[in-house]
Amino acid sequence: MIDRRRRLAALAGGLAAGLVLAACGSTADSSSSGSGAGGIKTGEGVTDTTITLGVMGDRTGVFKNLGDALIGGNELWVKDVNAAGGICGRQLALEIVDHGYKADTAKTLYPQLEPKVLGIVQLLGSPVLAALKQNLIDDNVSAAPASWSSEILNNPNIMMIGTTYDLEIVDGLSYLQQQGLIADGDTIGHIYIDGEYGGNGLRGSQYYASQHDLTVQEAKITSTDNDLTNIMTGFRGAGVKAIVLTTTPGQTASAMANNAALGLNVPVLGNNPTFDPALLDSPAAAALDQLYVAASSAPFSSETPKAAEVAAEYKATYPNSPVNAGAQAGYVEGLVWQAVLERACLNGDLTRAGVQTALKSLTSVTTEDLVAPLDYSVPGAPPTRGVYIAKVDPNAEGGLTEVAPLFTAPEAAGYKAPHQQS
Structure with missing residues (x-):
């Protein structure tokens, strides 16, 4: 400044x-x-x-x-x-x-x-x-x-x-791969709201997939679709190794509940608006432990x-x-x-x-x-191209604990945004 x-x-x-x-x-x-x-x-x-x-x-x-x-x-x-x-x-x-x-x-x-x-x-x-x-x-x-x-x-x-949402996903998927949670050649799922928010997050998944030979199973929804059981069942059949969400918090709850109930139990990565601490008081609370959130700003509990x-x-x-x-x-x-x-x-x-x-x-x-x-x-x-990576933690204020401070993926440096002029 x-x-x-x-x-x-x-x-x-x-x-x-x-x-x-x-x-x-x-x-x-x-x-x-x-x-x-x-x-x-x-x-x-x-x-x-x-x-x-x-x-x-x-x-x-x-x-x-x-x-x-x-x-x-x-x-x-x-x-x-x-x-x-x-x-x-x-x-x-x-x-x-x-x-x-x-x-x-x-x-x-x-x-x-x-x-x-x-x-x-x-x-x-x-x-x-x-x-x-x-x-x-x-x-x-x-x-x-x-x-x-x-x-x-x-x-x-x-x-x-x-x-931006696309780079949040690039950074988040890179973090998951660095942690050994996904690998080159895997299939991942991406649930996204039809529109600019969801489509931009999907753009990040598609770019990262192109760099690592991933297959992306895409699932487009509207902002009012709150039961994602059929989509998650399809992901189980496709053998996804991780799921990406560009959704509302209510839709995140449905995805996470089904992740546990259907026995997928795969890591789930969300853009910054996908999580609300109120989910910790919802029926999906016990299933949120696999949720990671990529966001530009620090989680509320950050030190x-x-x-x-x-x-x-x-x-x-x-x-x-x-x-x-x-x-x-x-x-x-x-x-x-x-x-x-x-x-x-x-x-x-x-x-x-x-x-x-x-x-x-x-x-x-x-x-x-x-x-x-x-x-x-x-x-x-x-x-900027950097994000904080956080994971759901019911004991943390705001419900998220920082697991990677200001993380910038190597793949993010080469990403060109849709309207970037140089």
Whole structure:
């Protein structure tokens, strides 16, 4: 992240300039494009005192537990930044809306939110991102997606936080093979939701299979299919040695229960949204011991110092909220936005165009190992290729124990994302 001394200097400069303006009798906020406090160019969502960012999350849909934790992480980041003096002489504020993981609801909410914000610190869900893609481009709104499909990286306004679903699977399968759980020539199964999320995870399986002579048994489902018995029975007949899931947590429960009941008992690898700690209280709880999860951000129980700090702050602030890795993921969304805003401040431009310029200039955003260092300078490329590998553990807070810290598979280096330009 930008050097601390430069941040403090920029902050001090903004405050000093604000005092000069006050001495001259200027108290008006600057909300339209023009010069604001500190001589900073401003536009939508930015006044002399406040930078407002949007959140389009899920508090009532199929990912509501993850969504609540993500929003909690966003809010903790805002609290911490404001307590330290804000950014560019301004305090941060969030405008939060709940789309319930419904694209049509998001389309209705977006026009109400867009004029109020500089950008979006969290935009959850592949269907929602697909529905709003052109809106983001037309309005030049930068958004950090709580969705990790590499298919969306052809949108210049996307600020990907971490790696993508396809690379999560490449890394995860490589980890399983390094552990001796699969071998070249094996058959694996992949259950995936029809759409961008599921299809992108499948892309990772197909790529890894091409590198290791694996056969992939593909099973496409919808987001509302919750009984996977027939698919798992088919996998048993095909002799799969491992199963990959790009599914909802409820579908993960069905797959894991059948993995045990049908006697497969093979390792199962899931993308980061496939697990919810609530599964530990479900009928499938006893069958979750074979589930591995590949994710860009650290599990809630991680002993990485920053992850542990965020976890403690989250529990103290939200004692009755869901405990899962969304807390750290939401916080790190904020940290990346912080790096972008600090660079934009140094550039003297807190407009939406200024945010875009700042983002594309960042080649190594660090987040104290909440995610791997991020490089936004290559159009269409995932900003990192590293993940944490975790395994279900009912004794761990958040239900996952880290088994591989910031793991990057050798195969991941050679993978070219769909819209990667170099």
